[in-house]
Amino acid sequence: MADERDLSPNTVFEDLKAGRIILVDVREPAEFANQRIHGALLNPLSTFEPKAVPTDSARRIVFQCGSGKRSRQALEAFMAETGVDAAHLAGGIGAWKQAGLPCVQINPATGQVEDNGRY
Template sequence: MLHPIAPDALQQRLASGEMLLIDIREPDEYAREHIIGARLIPLNAIDAEDLTVEHSRAVCFTCRSGNRTAIAAARLLAKGFPESYALEGGLDGWKKAGLPVHFNPRAPLDLMRQVQIAAGSLALAGAVLAATVSPWFILLSGFVGAGLVFAGLTGFCGMARLLKRMPWNRASLA
């Protein structure tokens, strides 16, 4: 298990240079907002990352809320740091403690939030159109629901892939 560390204690250890902070979120999430000084190593790429030169320091892993870090604790501990921590509450806990973050308002929302907005909008539009125009529009809501179930079962989200190709998302990751 990763040892929990409070945001204020982490800030002190980061300031002294004795600790490395690794953000395991996706690049689109990191581009929008992150803790100043955090190093981005997405969870899906952490196994390929050689961090042996960093083993002289303790490490703290973080994500948005702390959930991804807790779920991936065994993988993160396997990186071999003598001291491994998880930021309590993740980025949300850091902000709640009133500590500074780098925020880029021009960066797009993270991809999963875009999917939620698009899927919710399509499902709502289908329901409203079914009630006001034609009952056949309920198929739109059903199609979106089926797509979400498929994405959950397989890990493949066609809507996320489509949104990732949109101009506003390509520009932020380049």
Template sequence: NILLIALALVSGGMLLWQSLRSGKSSGSIGPAEATAAVNQRHAIFVDVRSPAEFAAGHIAQSRNVPVAELAQKAGSLPKNKPLILVGATGRDAAKALAQFKAQGFAEVTCLAGGIAGWVQAGMPIKKG
């Protein structure tokens, strides 16, 4: 058990060091970093795909805010928590990033590779 705790602490420290070293407040993060952000900083996954794409498969506990409805639905998200935008491949989420920033969301990043990258990394998705 002590070995697992030490491994978790070293892994978390490396992620923190990389974040501080890069100095980025936006950009993209991989599935492992996104999971760590959710677990440690209570980040929220925001899926910017259409409702039909969202229903076909999405990250558990993610919120669907399609790009077309961003202006109306963005107000329902907390501005004091980090947001991780999820698109189909990452490109549509990158486009939505500027819109979220314009609405006053300070900590917004994109999931590198989008939902496709998430699945490719072997991470679970929820359907329905």
């Protein structure tokens, strides 16, 4: 059930580059440490408090997770509690990587941080 709140990886990437959004990653800290999108703020769904999300009238809140399921839950909880319009990255960081967009990750073989480019 796609709607205007289901954003594509390329849309999120362009909006992030342009400073039009605040990207909120709702995965757990270990997931975030292993792989993340530049500029994303961490606010795990397990301890999610909608009113703690930093809102900014000039930028739209966009939630992100691994596959899009948790970010959709966060989006719905956030909008219900705050009344603020927001969106989420459809397909999560998996879709982001599939689109070839840059992220920071830990190489499991070497333990080294790999940064494949900023926006």
